[in-house]
Amino acid sequence: MEPAFFRGDLLLLTNDQADPIRTGDITVFKIDGRDIPIVHRVIKVHEKTPQDTKFLTKGDNNQVHVQVDDRGLYAPGQMWLHRSDVVGRTKGILPYVGMVTILMNDYPKLKYAVLGLLGLFVIIHREQ
Incomplete structure (x- = not known):
């Protein structure tokens, strides 16, 4: 979703079922068979009833001549x-906060080093 969001940005989501999805909303959705959620903008909404709403999405950084939508x-x-595919809609962003999680997953030894340092800090600074 660059340039709106970058890798490592933490997205704040809401999933109010009473609030309808509209064109232009940035949604996070899951696809059957894929583990990682996708963040894309809604480009078209087809609403028969409030309970039966279908929509198409597209990433902001996807080239139009290559791909018109995300089908x-x-x-x-x-x-x-x-x-039912929607995990939530973005309502806010905390830039770079998610980099901590990414670094911990990419470098597992870093996770243990941080935990060790925190444990050492607790032992050294505990009340006597």
Whole structure:
């Protein structure tokens, strides 16, 4: 979703079922068969009833001449996303806060070093 969001940004999400999804909303959704959620902007909404809403998404950094929407990312045979696919909609952002988690996953030894330093700090500074 660059340039709106970058790797390591922490997104603040809401998932109010009463609040309808509209064109332009930035949604986080999960696709069957994929472990990682996807963050993309809603480009088209098809609403028969408030309970039966379908929509298409597209990443901001995807080139229009290459891909008009995200149907290539959806599960095989899936042409639209449903409300049940949505994890949440972005309401805010905390830049770079998620880098801590990324670094801990990319470098597992760093995780143990930080835990060790925290443990040492507690032992040294505990009340006598």
